[in-house]
Amino acid sequence: MKRCSWLIILIILSASRCNLLDDIRSTAAGLAGQERLFTTVAAPDLRPSDATAAFLPNGDILIVFKSSAADAGADGGKDVFVTRSSDRGRSWKSPETAFRPAWDFRNPAIAAVPDGPILLVFGWQDADAPDLGHGDPGFFVSHSPDNGVSFSTPRLVRTPQAGRVATSGSAVALEDGSVLLPLTAQGGIRLAVSRDAGESWKIGPAIAEDAASTPRNPSLVRLPDRRLFCLFEQGTVSPRLMTCESSDNGVTWSRPVDTGILGSRPSCAALSGGVLACAFTDRWPSGISLMRSFDGGGRWECMEQLSAPDSRGAIAPMSGDTLLAVCGPDQAKAGAGLRAAVFAEAAPGPPAGLSGSYKHGKGNHLRWNSMRGAVYYSVYRDTSPLADPPPAASRLATAHSAGFSDVSVDSGKTYFYRVTAVRSENAPVPGAEGRPSAELSIVAAEKKK
Numbered sequence: 001m002k003r004c005s006w007l008i009i010l011i012i013l014s015a016s017r018c019n020l021l022d023d024i025r026s027t028a029a030g031l032a033g034q035e036r037l038f039t040t041v042a043a044p045d046l047r048p049s050d051a052t053a054a055f056l057p058n059g060d061i062l063i064v065f066k067s068s069a070a071d072a073g074a075d076g077g078k079d080v081f082v083t084r085s086s087d088r089g090r091s092w093k094s095p096e097t098a099f100r101p102a103w104d105f106r107n108p109a110i111a112a113v114p115d116g117p118i119l120l121v122f123g124w125q126d127a128d129a130p131d132l133g134h135g136d137p138g139f140f141v142s143h144s145p146d147n148g149v150s151f152s153t154p155r156l157v158r159t160p161q162a163g164r165v166a167t168s169g170s171a172v173a174l175e176d177g178s179v180l181l182p183l184t185a186q187g188g189i190r191l192a193v194s195r196d197a198g199e200s201w202k203i204g205p206a207i208a209e210d211a212a213s214t215p216r217n218p219s220l221v222r223l224p225d226r227r228l229f230c231l232f233e234q235g236t237v238s239p240r241l242m243t244c245e246s247s248d249n250g251v252t253w254s255r256p257v258d259t260g261i262l263g264s265r266p267s268c269a270a271l272s273g274g275v276l277a278c279a280f281t282d283r284w285p286s287g288i289s290l291m292r293s294f295d296g297g298g299r300w301e302c303m304e305q306l307s308a309p310d311s312r313g314a315i316a317p318m319s320g321d322t323l324l325a326v327c328g329p330d331q332a333k334a335g336a337g338l339r340a341a342v343f344a345e346a347a348p349g350p351p352a353g354l355s356g357s358y359k360h361g362k363g364n365h366l367r368w369n370s371m372r373g374a375v376y377y378s379v380y381r382d383t384s385p386l387a388d389p390p391p392a393a394s395r396l397a398t399a400h401s402a403g404f405s406d407v408s409v410d411s412g413k414t415y416f417y418r419v420t421a422v423r424s425e426n427a428p429v430p431g432a433e434g435r436p437s438a439e440l441s442i443v444a445a446e447k448k449k
Helices: 020-025
Strands: 006-009 038-042 048-055 061-067 080-085 096-099 106-112 118-123 138-144 155-158 179-185 188-194 202-209 216-222 228-234 240-246 257-270 276-282 287-293 301-307 312-317 322-328 338-344 355-359 363-367 376-382 395-399 403-406 414-422 440-443
Touching (some): 038 080, 048 106, 048 322, 179 216, 179 228, 202 228, 202 240, 363 414, 395 403
Parallel strands (some): 006 312, 216 257, 257 312
Antiparallel strands (some): 061 080, 179 188, 188 202, 257 276, 287 301, 312 322, 376 414, 414 440
8 A cells, every 4th residue: 555655844845746846935935934945855866765853962953764775775674874964954965874774664763862872763664584583573773872973783672561563753852861752552652761861661651542543653742841742643544633741751641632633644843932833644635734833732723735745754843943844755766855944933023114193083093014924913002111022911902914993092192002923823822923013102183283
């Protein structure tokens, strides 16, 4: 069966069946108003697939992927390549072979342990591998002591208590050196935990269990408030994306909540400004879509299509509100390469050009320059100068165009206004609401002739 294509949220996009670079540039002016420039990471002749990416502590971006080129893995395996960018994604070094496993390399995840090694964790699919017991359940771990320049020979971590498991391109490193790895297991999603930088592992509690709806393909992130947030797919005919969270580092988990998103293979990223981003294989329109949540995963909005059908991707957070996306084919095929882009997910800037006047019987009329990416504008008013940012109690109204008429004014009084742009469809929250405009004062009185 032909598998759906993949997308990483760092954004690395690949061209598949058509010139995706042109398609993506049509939406390149993102919600923050910045153009997204996509760079080739791996040429089509390498036939790349199963890519993952991470922003390293030294500031480099690391991408790991599998190659299915005819001259790679002649002994039956597939070469695993590493490439990196030291200039925030503007250029990439030529891919170099990290290792050549004698078994298939699936769904890798990168975890940067604080003051420790870089871990590469991945699944496998080869029941007949000669150096493993037939059908051994588990996943593989490789260590890099030099920020991904070199990797140790992958070591199998057996998981007899969980049976056959699959990784899903997601791992979280905590401040104490612990690493949390969500796994698709029989009947649900389990959490593998390492307290010693990946040397030993224990299978922890279930994140989600339902033998009938088969929860799978989890993406795990840590939110700025230190909660763990897991996004996964559930259902077989029309899979939906579900969420659950933990406030005790994965010991207990909330009941799964339906996001209302029809899709599969989610890749989630938590940005420092409080925005959650999710890339996933969409049901309609077919391809990879990106959505945002401004309230910690409760509501998802601002959908944007990132790639055409037959691609798969993932995303990863960089410093601040910057996002990296990687996109390429789900399974290696001729003519499909690997592309990456780095772009800002910051809230909109302050609206410019705020001006206004009073007209008897019609109140104070405000106008400002419209802003790309704004869903609506919040208008703040007070009878004394407004702070920056203005207090929530001074929020007067919303406007869906670059103008507003304030008719609730008293003649002779002076009113102070500020305006913000909001990129959410819901109430303004940090990450969705931008900085306020310059302040405008209007005296509600006719000018003397």
